[in-house]
Amino acid sequence: MSAPVRRHLSYLMAGMRATRSTSEILQAAAPIALAVFIFGASFGVLAVAARLPAWSVVLMSALVFAGSAQFAALGVIAGGGSVLTAIFAGALLNLRFIATGIAVARSLPGGRLLRSLLGQLSIDESYAMSVRAGAPGRPDGRTLLVTGAFLYGAWVVGTVIGALLGPVLGDPKRLGLDAAFPAGFVALLWPMLTGRHAVRCAIGGAAVALALAPFTPPGIPLAGAAVVGLWLAR
Amino acid sequence: MAGPLALALVLGLASLSFIMRATGPFLPNLPSAVTERTTGLAPALLAALVAIQLTGSNGILHLDVKVPAVIVAALLAAVRLPFIVCVVAGALVAATLRALFHV
DSSP states (O other): OOHHHHHHHHHHHHHHHHTOOHHHHHHHHHHHHHHHHHHHHHHHHHHHHTTOOHHHHHHHHHHHOOHHHHHHHHHHHHTTOOHHHHHHHHHHHHTHHHHHHHHHHTTSOSOHHHHHHHGGGOOHHHHHHHHHHSBTTBOOHHHHHHHHHHHHHHHHHHHHHHHHHHHHHOOTTTTTHHHHHHHHHHHHHGGGOOSHHHHHHHHHHHHHHHHHTTTSOTTHHHHHHHHHHHHHTO | OOHHHHHHHHHHHHHHHHHHHHSGGGSOOOOHHHHHHGGGHHHHHHHHHHHHHTBOTTSSBOOSTHHHHHHHHHHHHHTTOOHHHHHHHHHHHHHHHHHHHOO
């Protein structure tokens, strides 16, 4: 099969897949929603244990809707860092949304303003699902919106449950909750180490952070790691 | 953490995240060489966060019960166990070692 024919076929197939009904999209997203729900609950428990007011924990999930960024910000706070460093850490992790935002912008309906609002439903999981459902270079907008809205609900409800459960659990240090943060970061990191480039970025990022940490104010080691990540990514 | 400080944290992170997700429709298509580079951000930052969590207040590596906790979490993540299992196992390892050895 020649390349143009193959490309044409894949567009056709993508078109057929894009007509999936809402309930089909929801069914495909259900296992991911369960994982997001549990992730949200663990974030809620740890955030309350790190002495954040429960309302602010739920508000953060409702407004930020980005697990690894929220987890990173919380890790900084739990480690005694400042609010500015925590915001900085979370924002650095969310920089990738600029790139995914450009990719999904073409697939969303409406004018620029509406599309930038709808783009708020992008997280790693909904973006990945929309890429899989779409044509090459053109993620499926409807899959992004339906999956994103579903996962948003799971994330916020999970956080509420976790924030309610948190105070019941007891003394954070005795429960080893300070070790939960590095354990959580490594658990988030591991599935990303799928190629040589990712491994290189991880080793480089950790090495630079460790090299800078004794001499620089908090936040700078993370900025250094971000630069190394961008540099080594390809 | 006091309420106003927590609110500043939430609103600061939320507004930056909002802006980053909102810029897509207003930006030209970046060359794929540029967008591909952002895929390196998450692994580099998460690895850096692990490393920083293992340093003491002086910024130098401080080897304590968090190290075995991280190793156990990494092993469990490597065999594809869910996030929560890795986190709970890491916390349990730290708590158990602390209770046993008073470290």
